[in-house]
Amino acid sequence: MRTDQPVVELHSGAVPLAPTTRETAAIVGHFPPPRRAIGGSGLRVHPLGMSGKHFGSSVSPAVSVEILDAYASLGGNLVDTADSYADGESERIIGDWIGRRGLRDEFVVATKVGKSRAHPGLSAPAIAAAVDASLRRLATDRIDLLYLHLDDPEVPFEETLLAVDELIRAGKVRAFGMSDHTGHRLLEARVACGLLGVAPISALQNEYSLVRRDGYEGDLARITAQQGLAVMPRFPLAGGFLTGAYRSRADLPGSPDPGYLARLLGRRGRRVLGALDRVSAAHDAAVATIALAWLLTKPGVVAPVVSARSADELFDLMSGPDIRLTRHQLAELDRASD
Template sequence: MTEESVPVATPPVAITTSPTRVTTDRITTEQTRAIVGSTPAPRRRIGPSDLQVFPVALSGNVFGWTADAAESERVLDSYVAYGGNFIDTADSYAGGRSEIIIGNWMRARLSRDDIVLATKVGKSADHAGLSARAVTAAVEASLRRLRTDRIDLLYLHIDDPDVPFEETLLAVDELVRAGKVRYFGGSHHTGSRLIEARIASAQLGVARMIALQNHYNLVFRREYEEGLARVAIDLALGVMPRFALASGFLTGKYRSKADLDGTRRAEVGRFVNRSGLRVLQALDAVAAEHDSPPATVALAWLLSKPNVVAPVVSASAVDQVFDLVAAVDLSLTRSQLTSLDRASA
């Protein structure tokens, strides 16, 4: 399980299988009621926008890659059945196949108005970079693949130093004015670049960023907490952590070098050390107290942090979904949060 695009050679990580398993190819209304019940699913607002989202975003980074179309649709059905409404993808995921699968699923389920749809531009081979021409062409291509007339949240997937911010911001603003993009945010941007973008937006009188998707989890804290957290608060940016489970390390599957297969050594191997295992030990203790898997606790820890709206996580099989969405109902005590903070400091 990962939360961002990954090299083709890298296999997905399976998280702990939940005892609650969806067995049909398509979730029925009756099953949805049985699972969700009458209590409305929780929602969080993204920054100053009117976007209200489920506190765990489902990434489409494995759709069309390690999850075929049929399994991807089952994952999407299961996520929605548990109350999810926030789907995250990118024009570069599986060469655009992720967007195609999601678009076909939305059209078949007639669910577009019930979904907050996020995608990213800047990394695709066809429309690389953030020039005005590239951004406009990339969005138009994404709209066709997604079979929709608007993108709820568009991320700039890269920080393109070769293009003046003003050019990118004006291009995005035109798309917002045309109704093709509702809101936009940053990704892979430093705090200073986010501030620069806000200043430029004010000077130009154009739409401003309302969201940030950044690398943040229990074993990778410093970049966000020391460099971006204050900026996110000052600029009122809703934060969507990617790599929320550290490429699968925080599921507890990898505890020694022997657990690493050859294709995941570079991604996960850097965490299999004394400090990483200390974090897993703390996760295990809290997980045991809640009778929950470590992955659920790791996501609940993120959801306790200021400005965090929804961690972005993926599932390559339907039986992985429950452990992800269960995090929204897991309340960690102050003592448990302190234990996790200390172990991962």
């Protein structure tokens, strides 16, 4: 047994503790990959964004800070949240962290409006009030990337887009994107932007992963490519399924979303995990690392937004952009997930 690793005394003797994210990075070295452009917004980000979805709810404020510190130490600069996450607490945690660390000018802050209890929907008054509330919680004077968190068919796109444009002109928002919109509605919004002469859409955030491809690939991918939008996938690890931690129903108790994961445990899901196992073994990398590397090869994908429940998960996740998959490996993963 190596004696240069930290150890803990157990009944069976001394065993090495797993190194933390920072210790691993210090041992093997980590050089952040080049940053990528978000459409024509002028924003440039690390190829993996950090989601604040669980901050303040299933992830405590203290652990959230540890995750953000580890993310920043590995070169990350994009944090993604929403006014509805933990009823605004996620934004407060992120705003406090950025302010205490003095990183506001180094970080791209993305948030979403439309689903909060206080300001639901995408009417002009709701958007204006929601953005002002988010700015207060984030303790900042601008939101770098504002997403419309839902498709609100009860409000004309013209009203929504004019409201967003006014916020951009006022300097409260730098760029905006859509979330969970169909290809048809995305095209409709793009046409409306052109007719109104307002700020264009820069990004799209929809669910997209190795096991959830249908909602994006096809018409939505084609329209996104035509418009030159940055694709910022959410749930890139399918709620943890693509970490390899959930391989049978026996693994589901205690998982964050057992219903979602149970739907992935069929023949196709097992086939995908089998392919990931083979490719990860070839690269001596974690399953999650390979799943993210696959996603980053897809046209238009700029920065998948990942969730973490501890800082020590970060090294594997942030290694995704460093992996170079061969054509054979990409084809194997594509076939397994068809």
